[in-house]
Amino acid sequence: MLLVIDIGNTNITLGLYSGDQLGPRWRLATAHDRMPDEYGLQFLGLLAHDGIDLGQFDGICLASVVPSLTGKIGETCRRYLGQEPLVVGAGVKTGVRIRVDYPQTVGADRVADAAAVKHLYGGPACVVDFGTATTFDAVSAEGDYLGGAIAPGIGISAEALFTRTAQLPRVDLLRPPSVIGRSTVHAMQSGLIFGYTGLVEGMVSRFRAELGPEMKVIATGGLAETIAQETSAIQIIAPWLTLEGLRVIWELNQKKN
Numbered sequence: 001m002l003l004v005i006d007i008g009n010t011n012i013t014l015g016l017y018s019g020d021q022l023g024p025r026w027r028l029a030t031a032h033d034r035m036p037d038e039y040g041l042q043f044l045g046l047l048a049h050d051g052i053d054l055g056q057f058d059g060i061c062l063a064s065v066v067p068s069l070t071g072k073i074g075e076t077c078r079r080y081l082g083q084e085p086l087v088v089g090a091g092v093k094t095g096v097r098i099r100v101d102y103p104q105t106v107g108a109d110r111v112a113d114a115a116a117v118k119h120l121y122g123g124p125a126c127v128v129d130f131g132t133a134t135t136f137d138a139v140s141a142e143g144d145y146l147g148g149a150i151a152p153g154i155g156i157s158a159e160a161l162f163t164r165t166a167q168l169p170r171v172d173l174l175r176p177p178s179v180i181g182r183s184t185v186h187a188m189q190s191g192l193i194f195g196y197t198g199l200v201e202g203m204v205s206r207f208r209a210e211l212g213p214e215m216k217v218i219a220t221g222g223l224a225e226t227i228a229q230e231t232s233a234i235q236i237i238a239p240w241l242t243l244e245g246l247r248v249i250w251e252l253n254q255k256k257n
Helices: 036-049 067-080 108-120 154-163 184-211 224-228 241-256
Strands: 002-007 011-018 021-029 059-064 125-130 133-139 145-152 216-221
Touching: 002 067, 002 241, 011 241, 021 036, 021 241, 036 067, 059 067, 059 108, 059 241, 108 125, 108 133, 108 145, 108 216, 108 241, 125 184, 125 224, 125 241, 133 184, 145 154, 145 184, 154 184, 184 224, 216 224, 216 241
Parallel strands: 002 059, 125 216
Antiparallel strands: 002 011, 011 021, 125 133, 133 145
């Protein structure tokens, strides 16, 4: 079995693969001040809850966009799971050529997404990842990562409305009854849900103008399904795309060895 770990700014997502089949997966809140021992107990608790024995592990593949946690989680893997993780970064074979000005600045999660798209769907493609930020990534017909766009995530925008205004409340990110909100809460939900739907449609249209009419649109991240229900611009919903990419990268590096 392979354990894959995606360390994001808001959540740490873990998944367990048997071959190419994704089994149990878990989400933890990202806590920058948590120590390796604390993460170790959490990981062991999750695995024990699903009846997973550490002796079943073949390896661990890890992607992180939180540098302060990369080393901590690496130590957790060594001390509590008995494995040295493969950390996506320089020197790791991904199968994806990074065609941007500064390749070292591309987040490991975006590289993993591109690897998954190349392996599972083929390009050209636009990956829309609804995470802490909403990112749009371009993958060429050859499977190269071409760059992308980054916008504030829906959660960040909702929180900004609450914290930066005197009278607007914190709201759940749910579809309102209509575009024209008849209450403050519904008006905010309309702006967030339908406003971000418009953002996605506009960006997808611009990406398609550059990548070509055959471009696929793949959505991932926590709010992918919520936004996909509001637009035909999204063709594929792949909630665990980053984890799939980590599996692909792990297998590539095993073949290399």
